[in-house]
Amino acid sequence: MEKGLFITFEGADGCGKTTQLILLAKALKAKGYDVVVTREPGAKGLGEKIREILLNYDGDVSSQAEVFLFLADRAQHIDVIVNPAVEKGKIVLCDRHTDSTVAYQGYGRGLDISRIKMLNDLATGGKKPDLTFVFDIDVETSMERVGSQKDRMESAGMEFFNRVRNGYLEIAKQEPQRVKVLDARKSIDDIHKQLLELLKFSINNF
């Protein structure tokens, strides 16, 4: 591939997206593709410091401040990791990106969605994922999977996560070309097969 691909994995905590990301990375590498696996928040360097604050800081964090921390991480991540890799023809698989901010800080925390989209654009320089997978799951199951050791975000409560889930479904409705919803309660193998099918439409000769 001359120009690479930027694929993002989204969904509520405990939806199983990271497992699917790793499986897809393996499958792509086995076919000879050059794959970069990364995540937000906190891919490396500065991002790791920001992640530490976002997930573990135990003082007050205002919703606005939270947004800007995620965005600072994103701006660095896009400039230093994602864009250079895509320009070199690599396939970048990213665990969470702009849709997380719309779903969590917008729908979840109740901040203005159009402003968040504008701020996302500022942080990414307008770069959009070529393809996004949303792993949809009911809140009871996802919280059961997360278990009792919850980080700062995971402790936000059932109602918050219901809003996050609906937020993701709304995003998918608005951008059906880019965003594909998968049923995260299916077996790991079934979901993986479905991902591969969906990828065929994005990668020529895959």
Ligand code: TYD
């Ligand atoms: P992480 O441990 O990476 O969770 P997961 O394995 O579920 O991806 O923690 C990231 C947390 O940050 C997760 O609860 C979602 C949240 N988040 C936001 O609220 N907004 C954002 O923009 C991003 C990228 C993540």
